[in-house]
Amino acid sequence: xxxxxxxxxxxxxxxxxxxxxxxxxxxxxxxxxxxxxxxxxxxxxxxxxxxxxxxxxxxxxxxxxxxxxxxxxxxxxxxxxxxxxxxxxxxxxxxxxxxxxxxxxxxxxxxxxxxxxxxxxxxxxxxxxxxxxxxxxxxxxxxxxxxxxxxxxxxxxxxxxxxxxxxxxxxxxxxxxxxxxxxxxxxxxxxxxxxxxxxx
Amino acid sequence: xxxxxxxxxxxxxxxxxxxxxxxxxxxxxxxxxxxxxxxxxxxxxxxxxxxxxxxxxxxxxxxxxxxxxxxxxxxxxxxxxxxxxxxxxxxxxxxxxxxxxxxxxxxxxxxxxxxxxxxxxxxxxxxxxxxxxxxxxxxxxxxxxxxxxxxxxxxxxxxxxxxxxxxxxxxxxxxxxxxxxxxxxxxxxxxxxxxxxxxx
Amino acid sequence: xxxxxxxxxxxxxxxxxxxxxxxxxxxxxxxxxxxxxxxxxxxxxxxxxxxxxxxxxxxxxxxxxxxxxxxxxxxxxxxxxxxxxxxxxxxxxxxxxxxxxxxxxxxxxxxxxxxxxxxxxxxxxxxxxxxxxxxxxxxxxxxxxxxxxxxxxxxxxxxxxxxxxxxxxxxxxxxxxxxxxxxxxxxxxxxxxxxxxxxx
Amino acid sequence: xxxxxxxxxxxxxxxxxxxxxxxxxxxxxxxxxxxxxxxxxxxxxxxxxxxxxxxxxxxxxxxxxxxxxxxxxxxxxxxxxxxxxxxxxxxxxxxxxxxxxxxxxxxxxxxxxxxxxxxxxxxxxxxxxxxxxxxxxxxxxxxxxxxxxxxxxxxxxxxxxxxxxxxxxxxxxxxxxxxxxxxxxxxxxxxxxxxxxxxx
Numbered sequence: 001x002x003x004x005x006x007x008x009x010x011x012x013x014x015x016x017x018x019x020x021x022x023x024x025x026x027x028x029x030x031x032x033x034x035x036x037x038x039x040x041x042x043x044x045x046x047x048x049x050x051x052x053x054x055x056x057x058x059x060x061x062x063x064x065x066x067x068x069x070x071x072x073x074x075x076x077x078x079x080x081x082x083x084x085x086x087x088x089x090x091x092x093x094x095x096x097x098x099x100x101x102x103x104x105x106x107x108x109x110x111x112x113x114x115x116x117x118x119x120x121x122x123x124x125x126x127x128x129x130x131x132x133x134x135x136x137x138x139x140x141x142x143x144x145x146x147x148x149x150x151x152x153x154x155x156x157x158x159x160x161x162x163x164x165x166x167x168x169x170x171x172x173x174x175x176x177x178x179x180x181x182x183x184x185x186x187x188x189x190x191x192x193x194x195x196x197x198x199x200x
Numbered sequence: 201x202x203x204x205x206x207x208x209x210x211x212x213x214x215x216x217x218x219x220x221x222x223x224x225x226x227x228x229x230x231x232x233x234x235x236x237x238x239x240x241x242x243x244x245x246x247x248x249x250x251x252x253x254x255x256x257x258x259x260x261x262x263x264x265x266x267x268x269x270x271x272x273x274x275x276x277x278x279x280x281x282x283x284x285x286x287x288x289x290x291x292x293x294x295x296x297x298x299x300x301x302x303x304x305x306x307x308x309x310x311x312x313x314x315x316x317x318x319x320x321x322x323x324x325x326x327x328x329x330x331x332x333x334x335x336x337x338x339x340x341x342x343x344x345x346x347x348x349x350x351x352x353x354x355x356x357x358x359x360x361x362x363x364x365x366x367x368x369x370x371x372x373x374x375x376x377x378x379x380x381x382x383x384x385x386x387x388x389x390x391x392x393x394x395x396x397x398x399x400x
Numbered sequence: 401x402x403x404x405x406x407x408x409x410x411x412x413x414x415x416x417x418x419x420x421x422x423x424x425x426x427x428x429x430x431x432x433x434x435x436x437x438x439x440x441x442x443x444x445x446x447x448x449x450x451x452x453x454x455x456x457x458x459x460x461x462x463x464x465x466x467x468x469x470x471x472x473x474x475x476x477x478x479x480x481x482x483x484x485x486x487x488x489x490x491x492x493x494x495x496x497x498x499x500x501x502x503x504x505x506x507x508x509x510x511x512x513x514x515x516x517x518x519x520x521x522x523x524x525x526x527x528x529x530x531x532x533x534x535x536x537x538x539x540x541x542x543x544x545x546x547x548x549x550x551x552x553x554x555x556x557x558x559x560x561x562x563x564x565x566x567x568x569x570x571x572x573x574x575x576x577x578x579x580x581x582x583x584x585x586x587x588x589x590x591x592x593x594x595x596x597x598x599x600x
Numbered sequence: 601x602x603x604x605x606x607x608x609x610x611x612x613x614x615x616x617x618x619x620x621x622x623x624x625x626x627x628x629x630x631x632x633x634x635x636x637x638x639x640x641x642x643x644x645x646x647x648x649x650x651x652x653x654x655x656x657x658x659x660x661x662x663x664x665x666x667x668x669x670x671x672x673x674x675x676x677x678x679x680x681x682x683x684x685x686x687x688x689x690x691x692x693x694x695x696x697x698x699x700x701x702x703x704x705x706x707x708x709x710x711x712x713x714x715x716x717x718x719x720x721x722x723x724x725x726x727x728x729x730x731x732x733x734x735x736x737x738x739x740x741x742x743x744x745x746x747x748x749x750x751x752x753x754x755x756x757x758x759x760x761x762x763x764x765x766x767x768x769x770x771x772x773x774x775x776x777x778x779x780x781x782x783x784x785x786x787x788x789x790x791x792x793x794x795x796x797x798x799x800x
Binding site: 015016019020022023024026027028029030031033035044047048051061062065066069072073076077079080 | 209210213214216217219220221224225228287290291294297298301302304305308309312316317318319322
């Protein structure tokens with residue numbers, strides 16, 4: 001018995017699952033921020049000192065939230081052009097979401113051991129895996145011939161943005177090996193560059 | 201190569217991400233309520249005493265849930281009028297959601313140290329940041345010329361409501377400095393005022 | 401200045417927020433189930449003994465999940481008939497969702513102190529509050545004249561079901577006072593009755 | 601009084617609740633991965649050693665995420681063909697989601713006691729319950745005569761895939777009794793077989 005070709009599916013449910021995984025991941029990041037154990041009668045100075053002590057965790061929360069938001073936005077843009085999905089594209093997206101859901105763990109590792117090489121390699125490695133799978137997703141989608149055909153220049157622009165995303169995290173990884181304390185630098189450079197690129 | 205103008209996107213996915221972040225944040229608030237450690241053979245009086253001891257946490261849960269619900273409603277109302285989004289509006293919304301997702305942390309700080317000035321400043325500061333970003337979101341959306349044009353008076357009314365939201369939290373902050381135990385007062389005043397305003 | 405009447409809003413976003421709060425609440429219930437601390441070399445009998453020890457928590461999980469599912473279904477049915485919402489209906493729904501989001505706390509209290517009167521009163525009181533707010537929601541929606549008008553008999557049927565829901569939890573509360581160990585009884589009676597009612 | 605037949609409901613909200621429960625369950629799995637407690641001054645070797653020590657938990661995360669993703673995909677495919685739902689189908693889906701929401705507990709049991717027979721029986725038993733309820737859901741949906749009628753061969757193909765899912769977990773269970781260390785084997789066999797089946 002020859003079975004029929006796989007069905008083409010609407011995109012609304014993979015979008016809904018993605019929005020769910022992204023919103024939960026981004027909200028769970030804050031659970032890593034532990035409320036400092038202080039007393040009612042502690043002075044304002046002690047209290048501020050305690051809050052400043054969780055500064056690295058707070059910075060990790062902000063940076064990871066914004067990176068995750070950026071990935072969500074690029075993923076959203078790809079589905080602006082994709083009209084339909086098949087089984088293979090669903091599985092690529094599930095692997096992508098599996099790496100996204102790992103972010104609270106990587107962020108926890110990062111914020112507890114801020115300048116430790118191994119935690120940095122794990123953190124940026126997780127981000128790189130997300131970026132690579134986003135590229136795989138987008139190249140496969142383009143090869144499937146299910147895109148809106150009207151916007152060739154917009155599609156080329158998005159391809160560049162997604163490819164650049166996969167370049168920033170190797171830059172972080174290399175910096176982490178040689179200058180652990182400065183490994184964050186490629187991120188603001190990329191964010192500012194992206195904003196300039198966006199506003200052109 | 202001159203790149204094309206940024207794409208205008210449908211609003212459904214930023215709405216879905218927002219609904220996700222709000223629903224998770226509001227549900228996670230309850231995880232801060234710790235089930236009291238009592239024994240099977242403890243008396244009803246001991247048990248009630250334990251439940252009353254978490255009264256401040258319970259009050260913080262109720263108040264924060266309702267404030268978050270109010271922000272969600274105002275955000276919902278803005279998207280009633282917004283027809284399309286662009287990249288800048290998405291990023292303003294991601295910053296807004298980052299501050300919303302911080303609420304379980306701020307609420308935890310508040311309920312453990314109820315009348316401590318620093319925890320109050322952090323809590324109302326978080327709410328103020330949400331309110332300010334909601335105003336930025338709404339002013340940017342109005343400037344983009346993507347609103348439904350039919351309802352000018354409704355839009356003006358919503359502008360007033362969103363602006364007033366950004367005024368209640370400075371009132372709480374100022375009260376927290378001088379009368380920490382009464383810093384909640386502007387909230388019921390505002391809620392009752394809002395209800396009266398709504399029913400006109 | 402006389403302000404315009406409140407806007408009528410689409411129902412999709414309050415549905416999305418409700419689906420979010422319900423799905424998170426129902427999934428968080430399982431976090432109350434603690435993985436027993438046993439050793440790799442413990443015997444199968446010891447292991448089974450440990451699993452049986454969390455039986456009461458497991459039963460609470462199943463019962464609370466199904467009750468929450470029932471509330472979600474009734475809430476879903478009301479929105480099958482409601483065409484539009486206004487500000488008041490949104491706020492009634494936010495109060496309803498606040499009580500739904502409290503279920504993991506109530507379930508935790510219940511499962512740690514299974515036959516303790518105070519925990520039972522709290523648990524069924526929470527369920528009763530949800531049921532009462534669902535009735536308020538439905539009566540307000542009917543009074544707003546925003547229902548699909550075609551299905552008068554279906555609407556009357558739904559009204560009966562929602563009213564009966566508010567009756568089962570007082571039955572549990574009364575049983576909890578006199579026969580704590582049998583306070584669950586009204587639930588299966590109601591569930592079986594509901595299934596019979598449904599299949600007519 | 602003879603009551604009317606149960607209403608037929610749109611499928612969008614049970615889909616939204618399902619996407620919510622699946623995305624939360626899949627994201628909560630990662631919370632079982634505990635960030636290792638190491639010091640800032642610990643060597644890279646100690647750090648890597650700590651990360652390798654949570655290898656079994658990591659493997660359980662990856663495997664459970666992919667199995668859950670597979671169940672989500674099959675559930676999604678059934679709703680591709682289902683046009684409407686009734687009360688019975690909603691309740692079958694709630695039982696299905698209750699078993700899905702139990703996965704973080706089963707995965708926690710599995711990863712702490714990797715080769716222990718009882719934890720394996722519980723884990724695969726949970727997966728089997730999900731698979732059985734998915735079959736019940738699909739057989740009931742087919743019997744309701746609410747499917748898109750155009751794609752008979754696609755529907756037969758999906759029936760086979762869902763039935764096979766219910767066969768792989770008994771295979772794991774039997775392997776777990778005789779060769780606990782190899783009980784995972786039926787999963788990659790099934791996954792590769794499924795991929796081959798898909799690409800035909």
